[in-house]
Amino acid sequence: MGEYSDASAVGFNKTAVMTVIRQLTAGQRQTLLEESGVSSLEELESLLRQHTMRVENYEQPYMQYAEFRMSKFLLLYVPPILIIIGTFGNMFAFLVLRRRSMIKVSTYFYLACLAVADLFVLYVGLLRMWIGELTGMDLQNQAMWLCKLTVILGYIASDTAVWIIMAVTVERFIVVCYPFKANQMCNVLRAKKVILGLVLLMFAINLHFLWTVESVEEMIDGRNVVYCRAVEPYSALVNEAWPWVDACIYSFLPFVFIIMLNIMIINQVVKAHNSRERMQGVSERQKLDGRRQSTEGTKLTIMLLTVSFSFLITTLPMNVSLIVTTFWNQMLHDPHKVAKFTLVKSITELLMYVNHSMNFFLYCATGKKFRQQIMRLLCQRESRTTWLSMTDNSPKAKQGIQNNKDDGILCFSKSEVTCV
Template identity: 25%
Template sequence: MENTSSVTSNITHIEGSLPDYVQRTMFVCDHVLIPIICMLGIVGNGLSLCVLTRREMAAATTCFLTALAVSDLLLLILQIPFFFELNGAIAGSFSFKRFIRMYAVIRYVMNNVFITCTGWLTVAVTIERFISLRFMFHPKLVCTIFRARLAIIGIFIASFIFHFSKFFEYIPNQNLHSPRPLLITELIKTPEYETYLHIANIALAAIIPVFLLIIANSFLMYFLATHRRRMLRHKASSTSNMTSVDMLHVSAIVVATVLVFILCHSVGVFLALTIASRGREFVFKRPPYLALKHINTLLIMINSSVNFLLYCAISCKFRKTFIIVFIGQLIRRDNCTSAIPLSENSTANTGTIPRTPKGRIYTPSPKAAIANGSSQNGHNVARTEV
């Protein structure tokens, strides 16, 4: 979804006075809600990464969800420097103005890159879940971890290349006394660029992913319900039941993620269609569209921040792993003690075999114990090679 809030929010300074409802919308979204949501989202995505990267969570779907968390986390972190504009003393300094105007171009481009990554990663994980349910008895069609990683790398690289031209759409305004931080380049004024490349950009980055998600998610929800009915009809062993339940939970997470994505990006799709049909100037100069643009930015930040809550609410395995990682330290120690051999440095009383640094094992020598029993109390040992 194209995000131009870092540009359009500053263009309004030269358009004259704005209606009160636009100013209130800008203040509530940019100065109150977005900073809070971004901070909570950074924490939530960080916690999600700590859980999703655990070895017991390894799966193709988890790879996509991990990449989704990384993309959302980077998108939220990109907004942090602009929060310092809320401080009048910092925002008024020339050094900060010079930095923030250069950074605005970078944020404008990378916002679009990560939003596009999020959209296509959501499409990819939805298709992966659909294939897993529809063709579960065809292993060659099921996505593997290696294939998932290749798809993730391809999405990130393609998204960056696709939006690379945006670096040349705006330049920082060197006049620090001017309220307008960015200036439009001649590239935007080129009819060919505005007509073909920009419209193709909007279509591939915003419109097509949303429509694909609507179709793929509908099929996924249908096969999810079908698989659940089939599982209830055929009572299998407890192990297969647990596997089916885990599959249902993972698929339910994907369905919920897609629904939230579509809901939060609906305003962005409307704005993208308007920009593609009417042009940027039509959108940038009209107060209702400016208000919608700030609401769209808020919804995008919400979409990037809410996935952790979805994982905790739907997936039992995610909750258990989260508790083990962050809360159940004693449970984790007990699990590690029962799952791995005892320490090599344990004494003979714990039932382990002491070793030397060179790999030699100490075993009790009956002769040595008899010969030295009076002075060593039977604790002398002889070396035996492994």
């Protein structure tokens, strides 16, 4: 979902504030005291001390509930794990998917772009959230440009990542259900145009955040609060209408279309499998070649279906949470219900970020070609060293070495090189 947060309290150093105040001229201090409604610096310092205590004790009413404490625990310890796993996975996936033997296939180009988008989501959204939980300071609220930049980048990255999954699912639908049009419609050049179009579209949709949100400091319940919020006359758009627009773009529409397309893809794969089993009057060699080609396509289809279904599973709880809380606002008046709501929201939000962290492991689990490319990438250096150590006249070298043109290196056959 989007990375916009309506408000976040920010602490300050009371001693530093008083030091700055004492450096003012007598006239400036008097003006400050009059505007603050106090008669002396001692009274102002007392108010600042009380304010600091209120900020520090803001969460105390909820800490008595186990649900709230569990939420704080999850938000403190789960994000760094997801960030480390997601950073490694997405960067390694990008390196593998950019290899020459992979990047020629438009599907792998989409997945390489998805890895980049997922990294942006993790660093703009999850990392910022974790730093805020760790320090009590939301980076989004530290400057006007940070407010606007984090909001718009967060929305663009998350929306683009989801719609790349949509594009991959549509492409797989074309390949499976309309194979004769696949060569024309599914190629790297078209994939590049689709990615560019998606980025520009998401930028245009979320461009309004450049002028509809800003960083504002206000006095709320006796506390100075700095937060990134909607400005008038756009507060209704940003706070009430846009969460639903974003939910449709990020989840509702992709959810429906991905389910429909996946059902049709699975149905067509089953039909094609049954049709091959009933083939008559075809030579065994032709059957074997057909099965081999079908198996390769089926494995890629299974990998992509796994990616799309994992998206559905990890984002569905967030959708349900949004709908339930929208129609059950009375829960916010009961501290225990607030604690329960906070726990549910934290779990569903972290589950959403799991979706942006785990694709590499899904590729490894379901993609045979992806695993082969990882092995070649890891064994590339060892293979080169071993090959250079052998003489040109060695019978073993003549029989065991084959030229891998896709990767541009010389590798031993499986009988000669073992990588684990």
